[in-house]
Amino acid sequence: DIVMTQSHKFMSTSVGDRVSITCKASQDVSTAVAWYQQKPGQSPKLLIYSASYRYTGVPDRFTGSGSGTDFTFTISSVQAEDLAVYYCQQHYSTPPLTFGAGTKLELK
Amino acid sequence: QVQLQQPGAELVKPGASVKLSCKASGYTFTSYWMHWVKQRPGQGLEWIGEINPSNGRTNYNEKFKSKATLTVDKSSSTAYMQLSSLTSEDSAVYYCARDSYDFDYWGQGTTLTVSS
Numbered sequence: 515d516i517v518m519t520q521s522h523k524f525m526s527t528s529v530g531d532r533v534s535i536t537c538k539a540s541q542d543v544s545t546a547v548a549w550y551q552q553k554p555g556q557s558p559k560l561l562i563y564s565a566s567y568r569y570t571g572v573p574d575r576f577t578g579s580g581s582g583t584d585f586t587f588t589i590s591s592v593q594a595e596d597l598a599v600y601y602c603q604q605h606y607s608t609p610p611l612t613f614g615a616g617t618k619l620e621l622k
Numbered sequence: 623q624v625q626l627q628q629p630g631a632e633l634v635k636p637g638a639s640v641k642l643s644c645k646a647s648g649y650t651f652t653s654y655w656m657h658w659v660k661q662r663p664g665q666g667l668e669w670i671g672e673i674n675p676s677n678g679r680t681n682y683n684e685k686f687k688s689k690a691t692l693t694v695d696k697s698s699s700t701a702y703m704q705l706s707s708l709t710s711e712d713s714a715v716y717y718c719a720r721d722s723y724d725f726d727y728w729g730q731g732t733t734l735t736v737s738s
Contacts, residue, residue, distance in 0.1 A: 548724035550667075557717055557728035558667065569723060601667055605724065610683040611657070613667040 537602035546606035626729035644718030651699035
């Protein structure tokens with residue numbers, strides 16, 4: 515199984531900051547990576563697919579980059595409503611499709 | 623608009639089975655694979671498996687092969703997941719999710735509580 519490692523379980527930020535969340539795959543997954551946002555009590559929401567493509571309606575402050583084994587999700591200017599848990603996911607080699615453990619974005 | 627409707631909660635006794643539903647609307651049900659994802663309280667997302675509604679073909683996470691069975695009813699555009707021999711470890715929120723650009727639509731999730 516491919517393991518997706520998000521090295522930071524928590525990240526502290528302030529409104530207006532630029533923040534990047536990283537995700538490392540245990541083997542090459544090309545660009546078959548998505549990023550999801552989950553707020554408390556809600557279902558996850560797709561933000562980025564195919565590593566760098568912004569899903570419909572997603573604000574352009576959210577970007578994704580990377581290929582192979584190293585991926586980055588960046589919020590260029592954090593807004594209060596961006597405080598959430600972010601998950602990376604690979605679908606290059608399935609089954610099983612695998613998620614990272616999640617990174618919770620918190621206010622400093 | 624695309625919707626995936628799931629019951630909010632289920633309460634079942636240990637050792638029993640349960641069949642969770644996910645009713646799709648707003649799109650052609652048979653055109654997209656449907657996935658199921660488990661989330662235990664305060665934990666991350668765990669992929670259970672997927673089903674192709676057009677032909678019933680399934681793929682499972684090895685971890686859930688003896689636990690979960692995925693089916694569909696094309697006539698009602700509903701996907702189902704049966705969970706068997708339930709224990710407290712199965713208490714979780716279970717989501718269905720449509721596979722288009724990755725998981726573009728998710729149900730609201732069913733909170734399954736296994737308790738006597």
